[in-house]
Amino acid sequence: MATHADVHDHYHPPGLQHQFEDMGQQQESASIGMWMFLVQEIMFFGGLFTVYLVFRSKYPMAFAAGSNHLDVAWGAGNTVVLIVSSLTMALAVHYAQLGKRMAQVVCIILTMILGTMFLGVKSIEYAAKYNDGIVPVTGLNRRTAVSHEAGTYSLPSDPNMQRNQSLDAPASVEQNKGVSGEQHGAEKEHVYVNPTGSFIWEDISLAQLAEKGNFLTSAEKIGYYTNGQLDPHKFRDKVRIFYWIYFVMTGLHALHMIIGLGLMAWLLWKAWLGTFTADYYSPVEMSGLYWHFVDIVWIFLFPLLYLLGRHFAGGH
Amino acid sequence: MQNVDTINSGYIEKPTNYLTNGYTLKSWLLTKDHKRIAILYLIVISIFFLMGGLYAATIRLELLTPQSDMLETQTYNKVFTQHGILMIFFFLIPSIPAVLGNFFVPIMIGAKDLAFPRINLLSWYLYMIGGVLTLWALMQGGVDTGWTFYAPYSTTFSNSYVTAVGLGIFVNGFSSILTGLNLIVTTHTMRAPGMTWFRLPLFVWALYATSLVMILGTPVIAITILLLAVERLAQIGIFDPAIGGDPILFQHLFWFYSHPAVYIMVLPGMGVISELISNFSRKKIFGYEFIAFSSIAIAVFGFLVWGHHMFVSGQSIYAGLVFSFLTMVVAIPSAIKMFNWTATLYKGSILFDTPMLYALGFLGLFLIGGLTGLFLGSMGLDIHLTDTYFVVAHFHYVMVGGQVIAYLGGIHYWWSKMTGKMYSEFWGKISAMLVFVGFNLTFFPQFILGYQGMPRRYAAYPEEFQVLNIFSTAGASVLGVGLVMPVIYLTHSLIWGKDAPANPWLLPGLEWRIPSPPPTENFETTPIVTWEAYDFTEESGLDLESARNKNKVTV
Amino acid sequence: MQNTSWVPFFPEQASTFAWQVDGLYLYLILISVFFTVLIFAGLLVFGIKYREREKYATGAEIHGSIGLETFWSIIPFIISMTIFLGGAIVYYNQQRMPDDATEIFVVGKQWMWKIQHGTGQREINELHVPVGRKIKLTMTTEDVLHDFSIPAFRTKFDVVPGRYTTTWFEATKPGKYHLFCAEYCGLNHSGMGGYVYVMEQRDFDNWLSGNVSGQTPVEAGNDLFNNKLGCASCHQQNDQGRGPNLAGIFGKDVRLTGGQIVKADDEYIRNSILNPQGQIVEGYQPIMPTFKGQITEEQLVQLIAYIKSLGGNSIEGTTTRTTTTTNTNTSGGNNMNSNSGTGGSTIRVPLPERGAANNRQGSNPNAPDITSEPTNRQR
Known part of the structure; x- marks a missing residue:
């Protein structure tokens, strides 16, 4: 309400919204709110992780085959990029708390560059999938x-x-x-x-290997066999499930990154204007929480999608 | 927005309240005032409720005869699906939290607004977008999967607008999440000085528990529906067994949200009832802490019982045992509440005004709804009862007998505060009784039908079930009249009703200590709370003694 | 016991589970009545005794009682545990398959039940079982979820695509009982059902060796068409079915997919029943299952006689349905299928979403024995 200043004549620090009594209350609200939002995000991704676990335990060989085809180097590089970006983000929060404007701005810009690098690598990987014919749609x-x-x-x-x-x-x-x-x-x-x-997938070497070694589970046999024979089409369908999960999980993660970059752009503008001081820095802190969360999701995604199953021979 | 005239002029006798603070459409659609947003919700939710009610009426008319003669089977399937979707996602889940919670939680804890007014408005817009998307899909041809969207029918076989409706529910889900987030933060940080956790009205406790469920559960249904939509568009095989998917996984994910969703619907209702029973007995509620913690217990255990929807779906017998056990456990907090409410009446001074009639109706109906829940939670019996009309009757006793009755009770209770007008007490009582009688006549026969074995979602049924179906349809018409009446006399009261005093029943809650309707920022000065909830003694600052004396003199 | 006008509170008890479930039910009703009476009495007595006697009078100062709270937490808990145990025992009895059961295979399909006995007999929407013998049902489905439910036996179990589910029962009383599909499965869900016939062993043996009835060929054919074989669920009289309307078709020319025109004579009908994929009427999908092996020569003759008897545009004795075409709420659905030669264009279910529409058609239900994973849909 524009008129709140007329109604209440007590002191209003800049950035204090009308419904709050003081900055402490506002800060605490923002913090609890952000944590609740992150809890919500965890449940959101949690549903996907459940789906991943169910199908991974059902078709381990198909998942290993799909996983082996992903490029670990890109994935590992991206992990490093994100971890470093978390560091720069944390530094941005730190400098905001100290009220150092230029240092904040630099850190936010660094974070944005690293975030963009991550998305760039991701799009290179997606393009490779497109060329290889393994986008599951x-x-x-x-x-x-x-x-x-x-x-x-x-x-x-x-x-x-x-x-x-x-x-x-x-x-x-x-x-x-x-x-x-x-x-x-x-x-x-x-x-x-x-x-x-x-969707094209012709490599059934892992399934053949498992068949030879006699460690296909009964669920896998049901899933891969037609009339007692390993069926390349059916195996391909299971690999397709892996890629579908891969695309949905990394896609939603990338969407979160894009939103994060939007937040960063807004922060950058605000920081440039010198909005954040030692008294008022909660937007930086909250955006930082969000950025770290997105980072942590990737920390889980990388081993689950890229690394698990890599000990099997074959693949690429 | 107050304009200069209203501030400067001396001839306005009434102080500005939230209703008179700006009359333009913009002042409503861009408002950040929690009270105005609650009113926006109230209007839209009422429209959805009436639409869902029309679908219900159509269902009951079709079931008057054993053949599917009034509607084509296909139309019938769409009608019951759309009844379920509108009622559950667009009425039952948002109604009490978004209307009554939005309006009264800040006032009851002594705050000027919710913690995040802008997010509050955003959540109303998300609700609208979800609603419009869903309505658009219904206009285009509707959806026929049942509100449960079971795969693989919904992913592969149904030729209806599953994706569009799913998207509507997805968007609507975020509205629910944001409302929950707002209420949790508000309860944590916005309480007035002296308003400790154990001085909070139980309505706030109930909404806090509800919000926890909203935040933890809704994202899961969101992702499930997203997967369903992708599966449907691209045929990946996550739920479709023909290419390796698992239809039971869908049921697990779906019920992981949708069983707790039952508590999203009924917990706020329980909160309203706690308010009503205590205030209209003019007495502290019996066992405050037990009622408060039982809400939290219901919210927590509610997440561990989803498998009781799947006793005959092929999950393992041991999983079934665990889920059945936990289902019995989750019944205990509800039983505790029930006993405490009844005990509250003991040595009270009970008023039988309309809201209290609804509250007593709730106790009776929710009791039956809860007890029949035990029938369904008992695995051996569930084999026979699941997917029959027994289930339909059970959840209507909980949803309508519980949530809708409580919502109506709450609307009547707080109507004078929300609008500043008094409704007709006479018509209020008549409609409360009609609803109670009509409801029982509609749904009690369905218990018997269910035990007889009549499956749900049948457009045509064997002839021997007709008699009870006629009873049910007859009851539905009484119920319909009972539900339409409040719309009429409440609307009537807006224009011709008497002006409401600030505290018509002399109750101690904070919401009764501010004018009706409340000013934009609720409290002129932040209140300092020194009394317990439902305290009718002098400590709360209520002068009932002099009110009694005054009353004696005038009599 | 035939109940047509009034419903008793219990369905018939026709299996060994019935008394167990009913006993549990009665126990729960007892508990419910006790608590309902308790609470209602409380509300009534307190409501009258403590009604407001003086305006603005306040109630007594009572905060609560730990003793009472404990009491009414523990007592319901104990009671609920008895309910849990009772339910678990009954459930366990139903879920633990006996070793000496006769196995019958059930395949659900939109919207019919296909049943195959171990001895080779096949039935559609009917199940004949002898009294006093344990029967194990092994079930699966070709398309969506179904649920095999026989209320008189108090038995019910979901039928899930891609896996086998099992349940069992032992019938105790000869008679004719409802068989329902209890899990919503689409358009004709409420029509997906039939009857279970429980027979004395002697009658059952008779039935196994081919049942004898005193019907005329047309009557017998009518029975086959509308009830026993469930032809009418697809070949509806109103052009809305998934198969062509057969009323008045006999002796006329029929246009097949590919443009060929054949005359609908005895041979054509016979071939269409035994080898449906051979002659697809233009505008329809090749979805009809073969009835080879399920139908005797005698029954073929009866069916042909019945189809011959169908003059005009209506079939007597089928389920009557209003024939108003419901396309009012569907703009933009593409009319895929044209009519089959009985006049009037057929308006089909609209197909708003592409992927789903394509998969919906073309199931190939030739083989009721399902492979480990249903591969019957063309993908």
Whole structure:
């Protein structure tokens, strides 16, 4: 309310909202509120982690196969980037508490650069998945017309392909014209034979290995076998579940990063204006909590998605 | 916003209150005043309630005859689904926290507003966006999965607007989370000096427990519905067994929220009832601490019993045993509340005004709802009863007999404070009794139908079930009249009702110590609380002695 | 016992579980009545005795009582534990499969029950069992969740796609009892059911060796079409079914997928029942299961006689349904299927969401024996 100053004539520090009595109360409210929000976030991601655990314990080999195909180097690099960004964020809070304007600004800018680096790496990884045809949503992978020279595609009788073809028929025809016309020559060493942009997975070596070693669980046998035979299509579907979980989890995490960067931009502007002082720094502190939370989520995502299952031989 | 005229002019006899503080649409739609936001909620929630009620009426009419003759089967399936979705997600869950909680929690603890007024407004907008999305989907063709959205029917087989409705519920869920967050923080940090935790009205305790459930549970349903939508759009196979998914996983995730959601609906109702029973007996509530902690216990144990919805779905027998045991345990706090409420009446001075009639109705109906919950929690019996009309009757006794009755009681109790007008006590009593009678006539026969074996969600049913269904439909029409009446006489009171005094019943709560309707910032000066909750003695500063004497003189 | 006009409070007790469940139920009713009377009496007595006698009078100063609180926490807890134990024992009895049970396989499918006896007999929407023998049901489904429920036996269990669930019972009383689908499964959920016939061993043996009835071929065919085989659930008279309307079709020309036109004669109908995938009527999906092996030659003749008897546009004796087309609430649904030759265009269920729509069709229910994971949907 604009008129609160008229109603209450006691002293109002800048940044104190009308519903609070003093800065301490406001600070405490913001802090509890942020923690409650983070609890909410934990439950949100918790649902996803549950789904991950259920399916990982159901199809460990498929998950290992999918996991092995992820690039650990990028993932590890990103982990370092995020941890460093948490440090710069913590420093930003520290300098805000001391009321040092320029130091804050620098730290916030550093945090933003590191956050952007993380997202950049993530998009490189996503692009690789797109090129490899392992985005689990049909139509979101690189499409190429079936070329006669490279007609070595090994899963022609895949019913999934047929279904997708009938679904996407008009779109894929259009798309194919453009892609095959422009890029056919340039794609010498990488031949993509995926006219519908569907999910492709041919590597069943891990499942074969497990079969030989006789350590497939009964749930896996149900999941991978057709009439007692290892079925590449069924194995592929389970790998697809892994990639789906991978994309949803990292995607939601990236969304949180983007929101975090938005927050940082706002903080940067405020800090530049010199809003935050030793008395009033709770926005920086709260944004810091949020940033650390997003960081911690990644600390869990990285081993679960990239590292678990890597001890199995094979893969890439 | 007060304009210069109102501040400077001397001829305004009434001080500005939150209703007269600006009349433009903008002053309402961009308000950060918790009271105005509560009124916005009240209006929209009432509309959703009436829509859900119309669906209910349609269901009861269709079930008048054994054949599906009034509606096509397909239409019937959509009607009961939409009844459930509107009532649960857009009425039962937000109603008491977002209307009564929003309005009265800050006042009852002596605060000027909620801790985060802007987030409060945001949550109303999220509720509106979710609601509009859902309504849009209903206009486009509706949804026919049942409110439970069980996979793989919802992910693969249903040809209806599952994704759009799911998105509506997803957005609405964040409205619920933000309301819960706001109420928790407000209760923690905004209490007036002297308002210790054990001086809080039990309504605040109940809403605190509710908010915990909202924050811990709602994100899980949000992510579940998100997964459902992605599964539906891209056919990944997380819930669809044809490519390795697990439909039972969906049920676990769904009930992990949706069972606690039952407590989101009924805990605030219990809070309202604690207020009513105590205040209308003019007496301290019996066992304050036990009622307060039983709310928290319900919120905590409520998270551990979801599996009792799945006794026949193929989960392991040992999981079933644990869930059944915990279900019995979670019944105890409710029983404690029930006994304490009854004991509160002992040696009271009981007023039978409309809100109290609702409160007594709640005690009767919630008792039956709770006891029949034990039937369903008992595994052997659940095999026979689950997915029959027994379940339908049980949860309507809890949801309507519990939550809706409590909500109506609360609306009547605080109406004078919220609007500054008195409603007709005569019509209030009539409608309270009609609701009670109509409700029992509607839903009691359904217990018998359920034990007979009539499955729920049937558009057509075997002929031998018709007699009881006719009773039920007849009761529904009485219930319908009882529920429409308040809309009429409450609206009537807004224009023609008498002006309400600040404290019509001479009650000790903080909300009764400020004018009706309250000023924008609630309290002129921050109150200092020196009395316990429901304290009718002189310590609370209430001068009942002189009121009695005055009354004797005038009589 | 035939109950058509009035409902007793209990359904018939026709299995060995019935008395257990009913006993538990009675125990709980007893408890409920006790507490209801207690609380209601409390409300009534206190309400009258302590009503407001003087305006603004206050009640007594009572804060509470630890003793009472403990008392009414512990007593309900003990009672609830007896309920828990009782329920657990009954549940355990139902969930622990006996070793000496006869196994019957049940496959749910939108919207019919397909049942296969160990001896090879197949039934649809009917289950014949002998009295006094333990029967174990092994169940699965081809599409969505269903729930096999027989109230008279107090037995019920979900049927889950992709896995087998089991339940068992022992019928104690010959008769005809309702069989329901209790888990919501879509459009015709309320029509997905039938009857369980409990027979004396002698009658059951008779039934196994082929039952004899005194019906005319048309009557018998009517019975087969509308009840026993459940043809009418898809071949509805109002063009809304998933299969073509068969009224008045006999002797007419039928246009098949691919443009071929054939005459609907005896041979055509016979082939359509035994080998449905061979001749798909234009505008319909190849979803009809084969009835080869489930239907005797004699029954084929009866069915053909019945279809011949269907003149005009209505089928006598089928479930009557209003034929108003409900497309008012569906803008933008694409009408995938056109009519099948009986006049009037068929308005189909709208398909607002693409992925789901595609998968909904095309189940191939030829084989009721399900592989470990249902692979029957084209993907």
